[in-house]
Amino acid sequence: MSEKVASRGLDPLGFIEREGSHARVPRVFRPVVAAARDRLLDVFGARLDSAYVYGSIPRGSARVGRSDLDLLVVLSEEPTGADRDAARVLGEAVDKQFPEIDGVGTLLYSRARVLSEPERYDIGWFVACLCTPLLGEDLAEFLPRYRPDSLLARETNGDLARYLPRWRERIAATDGTEEALRPLVRFMSRNLVRTGFTLVMPRWNGWTSDLREMAEAFAGYYPERAEQLRRAAVLGSEPVGDRAVLLSYVDDLGPWLADEYARVHGVKAPQPQNRS
Template sequence: MTATQGLDRDGYIAREGSLERVPPAFAPVVAAARERIAAAFGPDRLHGAYLYGSVPRGTAIPGVSDLDVLLALHHEPTAADRAAADALEAALDAEFAEVNGVGVLLFGTGTLLSELERHDLGWFVACLCTPLFGEDLADRLPRYRPTSLLARETNGDVALLLPKWRERLAAAGTDAELRTLARGVSRRLVRTAFTLVMPRWGGWTSDLAASAEVFAGYYPERAAQVRLAAGLARTPAADRTALALLVDDLGPWLAAEYAAVHGVKAPRP
């Protein structure tokens, strides 16, 4: 792996997915998603639809990977919009065994294009989202380099998540709840660990195992914990002890180191 990983020839973060990379096994669910999104929202509500995650990157595994969708609405999302998205998630997840869950994010275009979100949601759309249909907002956003500003605005708020994670861990009473928490916590911590060192490494990757190894080159004393998190993110386990280690030890350390190196993410309303 080289320091130019994930960059175009001008040194900007390259858009990582495309519809051409969607694995054949996932083509039917992507086609169904396109059709049902258009029917559920319509042109008066919907500005554009995007895929993100392993499906457009071409790394999704049938029966294991989820389908991640972002919808850009002309207006800020309403309760009716969220209800429609929830119904869409449930229907696609129930019908297609290829996906292990469907997630639909909703944002207004005003939020996605705002100055406050320029280096968080804006970057996410421009670099990590693949247009499914509609106008591509990336055409109205800047190009991005792997800078400290990008690191701060994408993951500089992990300290705010720690109390919520502790509450969920204490309340988790089933293996299913622990696995769900393990997946979410681990993904976020690995991404935070990677973006902590991203500007020094000088590249971009969404691969969790690769992210852990990049981080390990700069913080070998914490490498085992981040590798543990990467493993739990890929194969969630109902391991309360491992989760406690991540939430009570790795998480606070990452939050403090991140604030020292990059600063804290700008507050959101």
């Protein structure tokens, strides 16, 4: 039993192993990744420090027509509003070109921010452990190894309480159509499942990005909330445009998770004012 627990996404020394690789990208998605890589070079040119692909595609678990393409782009300087607009247009173009994917999400950061001390256990960890290099220098070389401990839990997801008011505003501002609500359900479901998982991560002693496995890990410690997180895991992969689901997140599951997280791990350290 101890050997099985020790191998949950960890290397023999207990550090989180980097997930994903180009070898795991399913053949059907390889043209999508190649097109995104080429477009990133065209759009950002010499300002592009490095770029990564993350999520289900480099993990090899993406589903044709259902999974999105997730990109993380690091620029040599702080991204501007124009840069974010350009990334959005790029994503829309790739999404339109390839029916194999259901949307493109692109995160934009500066090199200085990724490598900064305040981001060491948040964006830095994300790049080092969850992102597969696509272009440029791999910044993981400048970052430490990470263990699934309480510090990592606090600094990755210990700020849910700060985001719940914004989530409520987004729900209120969204029309009631399936098309408008579905992305919000997917986003919030994934976020809550990952938060529930990192709440128990140090006790579970491992790492996984599989939403259903995350929910099951959580269920072992909070059986009274297990079905809520299991349902969120399903909706994170197969979302439906249901406002009632979103309201249950911000009125019940989300506040409970935020309070329990603060009790167990504490609250995430304040971030720089320009945090996006």
